[in-house]
Amino acid sequence: MEQTLTEKILARAAGKKEVSPGELINAKIDMALGNDLTAPVAIREFEKIGVEKVFDRARLALIPDHFVPNKDIQSAALAEILRRFARQQKIVHYYEVGRMGIEHALLPELGLTLPGELIVGADSHTCTYGALGAFATGVGSTDLAAVMATGELWFRVPPTIRIIFHGQLPRWLGGKDLILYTIGQLGVDGARYAALEFCGPVIEKLGMDARLTIANMAIEAGAKAGLIAPDEITLAYLEGRAQRPYTALYGDAGAPVAREFNWDVSDLEPQVALPSSPANTRPVSAVAGTAVDQVVIGSCTNGRIDDLRQAAAILKGRRVHPRVRLIVIPATQAIYLQALQEGLLETFIQAQAAVSTPTCGPCLGGHMGILAAGEVAVATTNRNFTGRMGHRASRVYLAGPAVAAAAAVAGEIMHPAALREVN
Amino acid sequence: MRTFQGKVWVFGDDIDTDAILPARYMNSPDPKELAKHCMEDADPDFMKKMSPGDIIVAGKNFGCGSSREHAPLAIKEAGIACVIAGSFARIFYRNALNIGLPILESPAAAASLAAGSTAEVNLQTGEITDLAGGHKFSAAAFPPFMQELIAQGGLINFVKGKV
Ligand code: SF4
Numbered sequence: 269m270e271q272t273l274t275e276k277i278l279a280r281a282a283g284k285k286e287v288s289p290g291e292l293i294n295a296k297i298d299m300a301l302g303n304d305l306t307a308p309v310a311i312r313e314f315e316k317i318g319v320e321k322v323f324d325r326a327r328l329a330l331i332p333d334h335f336v337p338n339k340d341i342q343s344a345a346l347a348e349i350l351r352r353f354a355r356q357q358k359i360v361h362y363y364e365v366g367r368m369g370i371e372h373a374l375l376p377e378l379g380l381t382l383p384g385e386l387i388v389g390a391d392s393h394t395c396t397y398g399a400l401g402a403f404a405t406g407v408g409s410t411d412l413a414a415v416m417a418t419g420e421l422w423f424r425v426p427p428t429i430r431i432i433f434h435g436q437l438p439r440w441l442g443g444k445d446l447i448l449y450t451i452g453q454l455g456v457d458g459a460r461y462a463a464l465e466f467c468g469p470v471i472e473k474l475g476m477d478a479r480l481t482i483a484n485m486a487i488e489a490g491a492k493a494g495l496i497a498p499d500e501i502t503l504a505y506l507e508g509r510a511q512r513p514y515t516a517l518y519g520d521a522g523a524p525v526a527r528e529f530n531w532d533v534s535d536l537e538p539q540v541a542l543p544s545s546p547a548n549t550r551p552v553s554a555v556a557g558t559a560v561d562q563v564v565i566g567s568c569t570n571g572r573i574d575d576l577r578q579a580a581a582i583l584k585g586r587r588v589h590p591r592v593r594l595i596v597i598p599a600t601q602a603i604y605l606q607a608l609q610e611g612l613l614e615t616f617i618q619a620q621a622a623v624s625t626p627t628c629g630p631c632l633g634g635h636m637g638i639l640a641a642g643e644v645a646v647a648t649t650n651r652n653f654t655g656r657m658g659h660r661a662s663r664v665y666l667a668g669p670a671v672a673a674a675a676a677v678a679g680e681i682m683h684p685a686a687l688r689e690v691n
Numbered sequence: 692m693r694t695f696q697g698k699v700w701v702f703g704d705d706i707d708t709d710a711i712l713p714a715r716y717m718n719s720p721d722p723k724e725l726a727k728h729c730m731e732d733a734d735p736d737f738m739k740k741m742s743p744g745d746i747i748v749a750g751k752n753f754g755c756g757s758s759r760e761h762a763p764l765a766i767k768e769a770g771i772a773c774v775i776a777g778s779f780a781r782i783f784y785r786n787a788l789n790i791g792l793p794i795l796e797s798p799a800a801a802a803s804l805a806a807g808s809t810a811e812v813n814l815q816t817g818e819i820t821d822l823a824g825g826h827k828f829s830a831a832a833f834p835p836f837m838q839e840l841i842a843q844g845g846l847i848n849f850v851k852g853k854v
């Protein structure tokens with residue numbers, strides 16, 4: 269029987285020849301992840317199990333990124349739980365402030381998430397690593413505790429939904445527009461329990477940063493994972509980066525899938541998700557003119573170097589609108605440094621943006637840019653639920669870095685191409 | 692045999708984890724602290740109005756969004772006896788079972804139970820009765836593996852038995 273990429277990976281991890289959708293399996297985990305919010309709960313549960321050591325101290329990454337640098341005394345206590353546990357267990361991949369980054373940007377950058385692997389993380393955007401041809405999925409803290417103790421976890425094999433993008437992606441569009449369009453088409457539960465597999469000529473031309481953006485938001489359509497088969501671009505990215513040997517897996521061409529969508533994106537406009545759902549997606553022209561108080565460029569979705577380059581291309585020689593606060597957050601220290609070396613940080617600061625050390629910060633309404641009642645933000649993040657970035661009565665529009673940077677300059681939402689005419 | 696009755700609180704479709712437990716309260720992992728803010732961004736007065744033993748009824752895709760176990764923990768610690776929904780988001784479903792929060796999937800019950808009514812729930816059989824009109828609904832049964840997980844009191848006990 270022909271198998272999809274998802275089925276191939278899960279079968280390998282479960283030590284089986286093949287698996288089929290709906291089947292319950294117990295599988296070996298190649299890499300597991302926890303952060304400063306979810307790992308303290310997992311550590312509490314791990315200690316109840318009564319084993320002394322984690323299953324493999326090189327296969328558990330603990331990343332403080334949500335509320336660090338510590339935003340208050342309580343979050344300092346959470347970070348301390350993580351730090352103490354990491355020291356006590358001699359966790360290899362623990363990254364302190366100054367060395368850290370947002371987990372889903374940091375792990376691929378460090379070569380810790382590899383093709384063909386089964387990866388779980390106590391964070392819903394763990395699905396990001398599917399961009400490298402891994403099966404990666406978010407779990408809860410108790411699940412993570414079980415993995416920490418045994419290195420294994422139960423799964424139900426999901427059906428696969430295949431998305432094929434055809435045509436030529438227009439200028440100003442990127443991975444964010446493709447995934448927002450997908451979520452808009454499927455709805456927030458359109459891929460519930462399923463694995464999304466992205467392919468086709470448009471995907472094949474995208475760089476890794478854009479692919480990571482796409483896989484990152486698979487969860488926003490309810491999916492268990494979002495996968496892109498590895499190709500030369502993937503392998504080149506992993507060259508000199510991969511920290512373990514790996515075996516790339518590929519789906520069979522004729523493997524049956526639950527659903528398949530074919531979309532031509534040649535005429536697609538930049539996409540924006542309106543408050544308060546990532547599926548509430550419209551072409552940018554539908555919301556052009558919406559006044560904006562704050563713009564955030566960053567997060568595990570769009571805080572990578574390509575995203576910063578796109579934003580800088582628009583901000584170069586321009587100023588942030590007097591009514592707007594622009595906050596730029598490179599997702600990792602390495603990205604921060606590269607942005608410095610490429611002169612992007614200078615562009616941001618000249619444009620009067622605030623540039624911050626890596627943190628999740630405003631993405632989840634933690635710190636570094638909380639919205640007051642009635643305020644409107646454009647953010648390159650992944651969720652715009654009620655209250656996500658601050659007060660219940662604040663509103664968040666999700667977009668890619670080009671639309672976000674254009675909004676920062678114009679003070680209102682507009683097509684990045686229209687900015688050229690305005691200035 | 693776990694049968695209980697509870698007052699029904701009704702919520703809509705796609706209730707996300709930011710509405711169930713806003714991230715601004717996640718600087719504490721203490722379930723008691725979390726419970727104080729249960730459902731706050733869906734209904735700011737929920738914790739003032741509800742009583743332990745009550746039942747949450749919601750539409751489709753309950754618990755979508757983040758993986759935070761803090762969300763089902765807050766509901767459990769608040770004293771909610773069970774959540775009945777049209778469907779559950781995947782990670783929430785796992786988390787609820789793993790921590791022992793009873794959840795029942797029944798689109799028919801979710802569509803018909805009215806706010807303020809009283810429902811009777813039998814967790815063993817998955818039978819839900821609307822005591823107002825006497826209508827009975829049956830929730831989807833758990834696969835055998837999940838039943839074993841629940842019988843052992845959640846994932847931690849299940850793992851304890853294995854290591
Ligand atoms: S950047 Fe936002 S979505 Fe990504 S891990 Fe951090 S809080 Fe979650």
